[in-house]
Amino acid sequence: MKRTLLLLMGLLPMYLLGQTNQEFLENVTIKVEKTQINTAASDFGPAFVENQLWFSAFDNAEINKLQQGETENVFYNIFASPVDSKGHLQSGKQGKLNEISAGYHAGPVSYCQQTGELYVTLSNFENPDVKNVVFQKANIPLKIIVLKKSGSGWSYVSDLPFNSSKYSVGHPAISVTGDTLIFASDIPEKGNGGTDLYMTVRENGEWGEMVNLGEKINTSGNEMFPFLHEGKRLIFASNGLSSGQGNLDIYYANMSGAGFKTPENLRELNSPEDDFGLVIHPEGEVGYLVSQKSGGEGDDDIYKVIFEGEYDLRLLVQDANTRDPIGNVKVNFNDNTSLYTNNQGIITRDLDGDTEYSAITEHEGYQNESKSFSTKNKPYGTVEVVLNIEKVEVGQKFVMENIYYDFDKWDILPESEVELDKLVKIMKDNPSWEVELGSHTDCRGSDAYNEELSQKRSDSAVNYIVSQGISRDRITAKGYGETQLVNECDDGVDCTEEQHRKNRRTEFKILGMD
Numbered sequence: 450m451k452r453t454l455l456l457l458m459g460l461l462p463m464y465l466l467g468q469t470n471q472e473f474l475e476n477v478t479i480k481v482e483k484t485q486i487n488t489a490a491s492d493f494g495p496a497f498v499e500n501q502l503w504f505s506a507f508d509n510a511e512i513n514k515l516q517q518g519e520t521e522n523v524f525y526n527i528f529a530s531p532v533d534s535k536g537h538l539q540s541g542k543q544g545k546l547n548e549i550s551a552g553y554h555a556g557p558v559s560y561c562q563q564t565g566e567l568y569v570t571l572s573n574f575e576n577p578d579v580k581n582v583v584f585q586k587a588n589i590p591l592k593i594i595v596l597k598k599s600g601s602g603w604s605y606v607s608d609l610p611f612n613s614s615k616y617s618v619g620h621p622a623i624s625v626t627g628d629t630l631i632f633a634s635d636i637p638e639k640g641n642g643g644t645d646l647y648m649t650v651r652e653n654g655e656w657g658e659m660v661n662l663g664e665k666i667n668t669s670g671n672e673m674f675p676f677l678h679e680g681k682r683l684i685f686a687s688n689g690l691s692s693g694q695g696n697l698d699i700y701y702a703n704m705s706g707a708g709f710k711t712p713e714n715l716r717e718l719n720s721p722e723d724d725f726g727l728v729i730h731p732e733g734e735v736g737y738l739v740s741q742k743s744g745g746e747g748d749d750d751i752y753k754v755i756f757e758g759e760y761d762l763r764l765l766v767q768d769a770n771t772r773d774p775i776g777n778v779k780v781n782f783n784d785n786t787s788l789y790t791n792n793q794g795i796i797t798r799d800l801d802g803d804t805e806y807s808a809i810t811e812h813e814g815y816q817n818e819s820k821s822f823s824t825k826n827k828p829y830g831t832v833e834v835v836l837n838i839e840k841v842e843v844g845q846k847f848v849m850e851n852i853y854y855d856f857d858k859w860d861i862l863p864e865s866e867v868e869l870d871k872l873v874k875i876m877k878d879n880p881s882w883e884v885e886l887g888s889h890t891d892c893r894g895s896d897a898y899n900e901e902l903s904q905k906r907s908d909s910a911v912n913y914i915v916s917q918g919i920s921r922d923r924i925t926a927k928g929y930g931e932t933q934l935v936n937e938c939d940d941g942v943d944c945t946e947e948q949h950r951k952n953r954r955t956e957f958k959i960l961g962m963d
Contacts, residue, residue: 474682474701476830477758479717484538484737484753486530487746488512494557494674495728495737495751498567501529502538502737503545504751505556525554527569536730538753546603549596557674557726559621567596567603568621568630591619593632611636611659617644622675630656631683633673642669646685665709666702673697674726679828683709686725690714695721699738718754727754733828758829760800762822766790766810769818769837778838779811800824800832808834809878816841817878845959852910852955859905861913869910872957873917876924883961885925886911891949892931892940904928910955925960 486492486504490512494505505525507515514523527546531539546555546569554572561568570591592612596603611618611634620633628651635644639659645667647659662683666672670689678684681704686697690712698719700712718724722741729736736754766778774794781787783806788796800806802824809819815838822834851868861869876882888907890899907926915921931939934952938944 474713474715477756479715480755480757481718481738482753482755483745484751485540486528486538486542487750489747490515491525491747491749492751493726493739493749494570495726495739496558496560497532497536497728497730498529498558498560499562500532500534502532502536503527503529503556503558503560504737505554508544524550524552524572525556526550527555527558532730532735535732536735546596549594549603549605557620559623561623561625561627563625564627565598566606566623566627567598568609568623569594569596570619570621590614591617593618593621610656611647611649620673620675622677624677625680627651629677631662631675631677633675634659641667643671643689644673646672646675646683663708665711671697676726676728678729684715684727684729685712686723686727687712694719696741697723697725699724699727723749729754729756732826756829760802760824760827760829760832762796762798762800762806762832762834764790764796764798764808764834764836766794766796766812766836766838769816769839772837775812775815775838778815780808780836781811783807808836810836810838812838814840814842816875819874819878841959841962843959843962846956847958849955849957857902859902859909861909865910866913869913870917873914873919876914876919879962881962882959883923883925885927885958885960886914887927887929887956887958889929889933889952889954889956890931891952892934892938892942893949894931896930896932900928900930900932902928903930906955 488506490507492504492506496503504527506528507523508526511523526544527550528542529545530542533539550571555569557570559568570593572591593609595606595609597606609618616634616636618632618634622631629648631646631648633644634640634647639661641661641664646662648662649656649659651657661667666683666685668687668689670687672685672687672689674686676684682701683704684699684701686699687693688697690698690700692714694714694716699715701715702709702712718727718738720740720742724738724740724742726739727736734756736756738752738754739749740752741749764780765774766780767774776790776792776794778790778794779787780790780796786798788798790796805821805823805825807819807821810817818836818838820834820836822832824832849868849872852865876884886907888903888910890903904926905928907928911924911926914924931952936948936951938948938952
């Protein structure tokens with residue numbers, strides 16, 4: 450197991466370990482509602498595919514056959530119902546992948562918007578006995594195939610390389626980048642017992658080793674129906690974890706650089722019966738799960754999950770150089786709120802949903818800093834913002850990197866605008882500042898030529914800054930030519946191009962802060 454954990458830690462792509470809202474499921478209240486898509490038989494495997502909710506079910510003709518005791522040529526098919534931009538079900542239902550899945554049980558699926566790939570679970574043989582047996586929990590061999598959008602339909606691309614006639618591979622969960630796939634399998638030599646969850650990473654178009662997710666996730670029971678939420682949270686079903694409420698329960702486990710944290714039981718969603726297959730819409734307000742709890746239309750039913758919660762802000766102000774927190778810093782927000790950091794440099798406050806915010810520091814002797822952030826289309830929980838402010842004084846100079854000009858020219862190039870825009874932001878954040886923008890050349894060329902060229906370049910840069918809304922009386926253009934070299938590369942000295950480049954620089958100097 451130690452080797453498995455090391456492999457898993459090496460397998461987790463960096464995007465899965467990036468900062469995300471770890472507290473989403475801890476910061477919401479959850480409501481569960483019935484949906485109108487369920488039948489008298491089993492309905493399961495919800496998945497968001499573009500603007501639809503896909504799921505597996507029998508059609509009416511197949512349900513009639515089952516009720517009459519017929520099991521031949523009765524298969525789970527994939528259906529789709531439209532959803533709105535938040536994930537709420539709309540009316541209507543249509544069959545999907547009928548030609549591809551003909552003669553097989555189909556679902557669940559997982560879709561990657563970025564790559565356009567659809568990962569589909571199919572049974573590995575035809576006509577199993579499905580009477581009174583829920584397909585997704587039965588001993589029916591499974592495989593995963595990969596499809597890709599082709600016009601208005603889907604075309605076959607490949608089988609997953611781990612498919613085998615000797616064991617099942619199913620229940621895919623693809624990452625948003627398409628580089629990481631988690632799935633369920635009962636492969637004997639790698640598992641802990643029953644079905645386990647595995648991960649594989651794709652590099653250069655090839656899927657790597659299937660790695661067991663380890664003892665924190667997998668048990669001697671069954672783990673299945675994985676879903677990757679926000680790139681850093683694994684949601685899955687298990688009947689083997691000790692905190693379960695009976696049969697299959699829904700759990701989530703946050704991911705970190707050390708692997709998976711201890712799974713948490715989502716008790717608000719679980720019952721003494723089977724509960725599984727939770728998926729959450731990217732907007733974070735709506736999800737869908739499957740439950741066998743009493744009161745449903747059939748054996749397994751798909752339920753709508755509504756997440757309601759609040760937003761709060763944790764804002765840190767720290768020294769840009771030392772990274773030490775700074776207390777008693779005034780921060781002004783665009784909703785006419787002003788707050789001061791505590792001794793740890795922290796401000797906390799409530800935020801409204803679906804709102805754009807900005808925050809700017811106001812601290813004497815420091816360069817103010819602003820940042821924008823939003824709760825629009827964000828999951829509930831804590832929004833984290835860091836403001837780095839630098840101690841400054843009159844006369845202090847700052848070198849501006851990446852300010853380029855064509856040879857013997859002074860026109861502002863597009864790549865230079867990016868750097869000049871940073872100075873525009875600084876001046877907007879610090880409206881009391883007056884600055885000088887100085888342009889410098891290397892020693893090559895005559896003194897008079899270099900002074901004239903540097904002045905034209907400085908004038909050009911200042912004109913651009915003024916065009917972005919900065920008052921001309923706050924900024925002065927100055928061309929220094931070769932009079933302020935930063936190294937020994939004067940006339941007659943043999944220097945490298947890199948040494949000359951250091952002298953060809955643009956600086957801004959603080960002239961006043963009143």
